[in-house]
Amino acid sequence: EPEVTQTPSHQVTQMGQEVILRCVPISNHLYFYWYRQILGQKVEFLVSFYNNEISEKSEIFDDQFSVERPDGSNFTLKIRSTKLEDSAMYFCAEKGGLGGYTFGSGTRLTVV
Amino acid sequence: AQKVTQAQTEISVVEKEDVTLDCVYETRDTTYYLFWYKQPPSGELVFLIRRNSFDEQNEISGRYSWNFQKSTSSFNFTITASQVVDSAVYFCALSEGRNAGNMLTFGGGTRLMVKP
Numbered sequence: 001e002p003e004v005t006q007t008p009s010h011q012v013t014q015m016g017q018e019v020i021l022r023c024v025p026i027s028n029h030l031y032f033y034w035y036r037q038i039l040g041q042k043v044e045f046l047v048s049f050y051n052n053e054i055s056e057k058s059e060i061f062d063d064q065f066s067v068e069r070p071d072g073s074n075f076t077l078k079i080r081s082t083k084l085e086d087s088a089m090y091f092c093a094e095k096g097g098l099g100g101y102t103f104g105s106g107t108r109l110t111v112v
Numbered sequence: 113a114q115k116v117t118q119a120q121t122e123i124s125v126v127e128k129e130d131v132t133l134d135c136v137y138e139t140r141d142t143t144y145y146l147f148w149y150k151q152p153p154s155g156e157l158v159f160l161i162r163r164n165s166f167d168e169q170n171e172i173s174g175r176y177s178w179n180f181q182k183s184t185s186s187f188n189f190t191i192t193a194s195q196v197v198d199s200a201v202y203f204c205a206l207s208e209g210r211n212a213g214n215m216l217t218f219g220g221g222t223r224l225m226v227k228p
Contacts, residue, residue, distance in 0.1 A: 033215060043157070043203060043218040056215060089155060093216075101147070101207075101216060103157040 006092050006104035013111055016081050021107045023075040023092030029102075031095040034067060034077045036060070036088040037106075043091065049075065082111045114139045114208045116219035124225045125194050133189045133222045135204030141165075146180065146187045147205040147216065157203070163187065194226045 005024040013019050025032060034046040047057040049067055064080045079086055092104040115138040125131045137146065148160040161171065163180050171178045175192045191198055201223045205216040 035216075042220045043205075043216075045215040045217065048215050091157060100159060100162055102159070103149075105156045108155070 004092055004094055004102050004104035006090075006107050008107060009105065010108045011110070013082055013109070015084060015111055019079050019082055019109060021077045021079075021090050021092075021109070023077075023104055024073065025075055025092075025094050026102065029094040031055075032069070032075045033093040033095070033101075035091045035093060035103075037091065038085075038088045046077070079109075082109075084111050087111045114141075114144075114206050114217045116204050116206050116217055118202075118204055118219035118222050120222045121220065122223045122225070124227065127196060127226055127228050128193050129226075130190060130192050131194050131224065131226075133191075133202050133204075133224065135187045135189065135219060137185050137187065137204070137206045139185075139206060139208050141208045143209060145207040147207070148178070148187075148189050149203045149205060149218075151201040151203065151221070153200070160189075160202075191224075194224075196226050196228055199224060199226045 004026060007022045011019060030050060032049040035043050036046055037043045044060060045058050047061045047067055048055045052069055066078045069075050075092060087110050089106045089108050091106045093101050095101050117136045119134055123131060144165045146163045150158040150160055161178055168180050168182060177190045179188045187204060201221045203221045204219040207214045207216050
């Protein structure tokens with residue numbers, strides 16, 4: 001089964017720094033998503049992306065977050081100025097034609 | 113608004129016992145999809161099943177079975193003859209509506225510990 005690849009698997013950054021999380025999607029999928037999971041808590045929706053623009057976003061996805069698909073392949077989540085509470089596991093997900101959601105293996109972000 | 117509730121935060125069983133994980137959902141849509149995901153200690157989310165709102169047939173896959181009941185808005189998951197490798201956090205999730213791109217709303221998860 002095709003996999004969704006996320007890089008890096010773990011990133012440690014200092015508070016206030018910018019981070020970019022990357023996702024390499026399965027080529028023929030149309031819908032892309034970012035979710036996050038604070039340690040020990042549930043998985044929360046951040047944003048959905050379709051046809052190179054945001055289609056839906058949650059309250060968590062404020063001005064410090066942005067997404068793009070710069071080269072038509074990689075799908076990125078940028079956090080402009082990280083805060084301690086941004087520490088979480090971030091999952092990229094895609095939705096294929098049959099309606100299934102495929103999740104990447106996640107990036108664990110630690111803000112110190 | 114959509115909501116998923118997994119009332120059991122943690123369950124502990126001994127190997128070979130059967131265990132049922134409960135999931136109750138809320139939605140105003142008549143078209144929706146329900147999912148179960150497994151999150152092992154390694155952290156990834158592993159897809160287990162997807163069910164649409166028009167298909168109330170129960171499903172069995174090996175030791176796993178799912179009971180979907182629209183009358184009680186529940187989509188429960190049973191593991192028969194549990195094994196230590198089943199130890200994980202299990203999430204129930206809901207995707208609402210006919211729009212293909214709708215996001216998933218997750219429940220809070222149930223941590224299952226299977227002891228040898």
